[in-house]
Amino acid sequence: MSDDEAPGAPDMTVDPALARLLADPAVWAEPPDDLRARTLAAATGAAPAPLPHDLPRAVPGPRHAARGESRPPWGRRVLLAAAAVVVLGLVGVAGVRLAGDGGAGGTQVALAGTEALPGAHATARLRHEGAGVSVELDAGGLPPAPEGTFYEAWLVGKDTKVSAGTFHRRGDQDTVKLWLGVDPADYDALTVTRQPVAGGTTAPGVVVLRGKLPR
């Protein structure tokens, strides 16, 4: 039976360490077309084309934050874990409402809770300002992060994602102000994950809110 003929296999997930790597944009990076010609020319002694200096810089993923920990060789630890694929019930889908306007008031994005946090909701207003793009997140519909966890907001694109900052919502302030140093127009979605404090931003978080960015 082919993949498409299967009526639907159980939902599955993988070891968190493998999931962390699968969420890393670097793992999915594709060489640009011109790199082949440049590389082969440089290797074989043909006149190599210079490296372009106007290539867009990659946006570091969450792994680049505070990666000072010393880790044992992974081959044994994670690969074994990867082999131990666990069948689990997974998340469903939550509706996503969109409300975009690009006027002076900025762009408004409605975020809906995923099955990991059904009923949660928030509204984000994105504005271009002098220091970057501000994100005012009205998170009144998001419960305080449980002890030992925090929330992290993300812009998620086709090939990359960038953190917009972290918060916990344990006080009585509904509005969270975050900042972006990249243009949201280059991304597809705004998400909020719940991260374990022990794992920091490098750990694979649980997506609790998601909203699509207007194009």
Next chain:
Amino acid sequence: MARRRGSGSVGERFRAGDERALAEVYEEYAGPMLAVAMHALADRRLAEEAVQQAFVQAWRAAPSFDARRGLGPWLRSIVRRTAVDVWRRERRHTAHRLDDVAQRDLPSVEPPSIADAEDVWAVRRAIDQLPPASREVVRLAHLEQLTQPEIAARLDVPLGTVKSRTHHAYRRLAAALAPAVEPT
């Protein structure tokens, strides 16, 4: 550099200087090499530079390549080294610009994320071996963080198809990654 053509495996032909083999090696390994470099450097321009340097070094060292050993581990170690070299160079330049720290004052260290080089390589090789449809489902689920219903909508396929592709993809990943585990 005039290199002759050879026969046999890609590794043997690469060692013999067959430029067609060089192109074949690039096609197969450029992706994992770029993944390792990107993971270490977090900068596409620098990562591409590291990959290019790695291929140049590999080609120059091809006569010393032991074709009985895999090309993959050899190239992985080379790109790991070129990525570290690029990182150190950039770090020295940054230090000079910021506070005129002398090169000798900088500890000889590596980018922290280089510790994951083997992991990144193995996972990239594994996902490259997935059928395109399964690979895309895994990419959408993990990189774009889409739910399965969202993936179904994005790909315009039934939810059951997404589930089955996910199931098969994870099984294949597990099978591809498990043999890499070294016996204790």
